[in-house]
Amino acid sequence: MAALSGAFGAGLVLMAARISLHKAQKAGQVPDLALTAALDTLEEVQGHLRRLTDEDVAVFRGYVDATRLPRTTEEEQAARRAALDRAGEAARAAPLETAQACVEALEQAQACLPHTHPEVVSDVGAGAALLRGALEAALLTLDINLRHLEGEERARLQARRTGWSARGETLAAGILEDTRAAISRGA
Template identity: 30%
Template structure:
């Protein structure tokens, strides 16, 4: 599992000539880092100086810590789901019956594989929302990490979108494709716009 690996071990697997882990897992780790950065900035925004914002900051810490765990879970889920697609393509197809069973398995695996990045885009949006809330009150000495969090979440969302696209084009079930579109269309663009806006605000605050 990715969550229990060392960074060196994970990167070695990512760089190897193996199909998993891949971009989907990397996207989830972008999100995990973004959430962790939000939590870090929030923890630096505690104490007497920030007492009036204590409720907000503690809520953000709790939410961000939970998102780190959720994102790591999605990294593992993405690796598992993509392995399912690979396994389906490897099924035997020597008879009409086997070919039909293989096709069904492939389609089911592709639909399942598209679910994880769909969840990840929503999670990335939540990270940017939390970072935006925190920006208003954040400790100025770590304000650049708010931008880093937003950019990590942005990368998670855009990478997840590409992973949805590559699965959707191979899905033959029109209803399933429509459901995926309903779940995800426009979400990634909202995350990107919100992240870019926050990045601009952070830079404006830093540069005056």
Template identity: 25%
Template sequence: MTEQSISDYLNQLQSENGLPGGGSATALVGAMSAALVHMVSEIQKDKKSLKDSRQEVLTILEEAEEVREHFEKLKDQDAIAFEPVSKAYKLPKDTEEQKSSRQRAIEEGLHGAVQPPLSMMKTTLKLIELYERLARIPIKGSIVNDIAVGVLFARTTLQSSHLNVLVNTNFMKDEQTKKELEGLGNTYLVQGEEKADQLYADSKYYLMHKKWPSMDVRGVQ
């Protein structure tokens, strides 16, 4: 699936078979956000005004490529992650032994299905960190708009991945496992949303005022 064209992927996404679905599409949005980090870094790396930050820009560029590749893998992994759950629900449940075996298979399938979205959330935190580092350099000019768009993409990826975590844990009977997975997802969400919101506010401020906000504007004492 990774090598197919965008058009082919969208045709597959809109088909009635449901594979790929929202989780896979979420990973694609994350990959696009990482590609924007890479693009901004690529354009900025040789600018004389940023010569003192060149090594940092090159490092960000390299890490953005790794993040994009990871999202592309997750796009494919998520598309097939729910298959074991679907198969488990079709298992017989005529006897108590069959019911028990079926429930174990469902729980194992759900635990596997929740891993790609959790990984997406963790990877998105890394992605948001890259945007934070770009903003600290700081990047100047209209290209800051691409930073703002990329941050919005990253925030969407984080929130959508969180929904994809919850849709799987919601069917779990093992309350302890459910609590642990949802707690991890909630932690990732809170950490990432706060940083993404601040980055978007800062980049929007730059686009409106042609300068990055000072600490007092951000409300930092």
């Protein structure tokens, strides 16, 4: 459900961007290009996170189905191991993809924040907080699925995990700090 939380977070940032764009147009101002570009990208990322929600359910179902395969004969055992390997690969790929999408949404939130209308600036911060939580949830799911993997593949995925975690944490912390500052100065 990390992807669903991420979709909600991206949705809050998207809502703030849309409102800010509408208010700028209503005031006769030319909308900032960074805001309109971020809005387009946020729509794509939010849609991707929604699709990942369904994929996560399918991945888990595939794993459960693989664990229920018979294992009486050597052929059945081999088929079960192969199915579990495929399910494990999918169970590692899905949370990594979710983490990446959360970081992409955080990047767009950072781009939107300076151009966000003061009345909805808190929504960018709230969206970033949800995205940070979704990122952490996705990475915890990855962590549990890395336990059964060894060697070079584990090291490669762990490096990606570490990168997404560091990037997301830096972005979220900065957005939250900037949001609080904007609120306290009356943006």
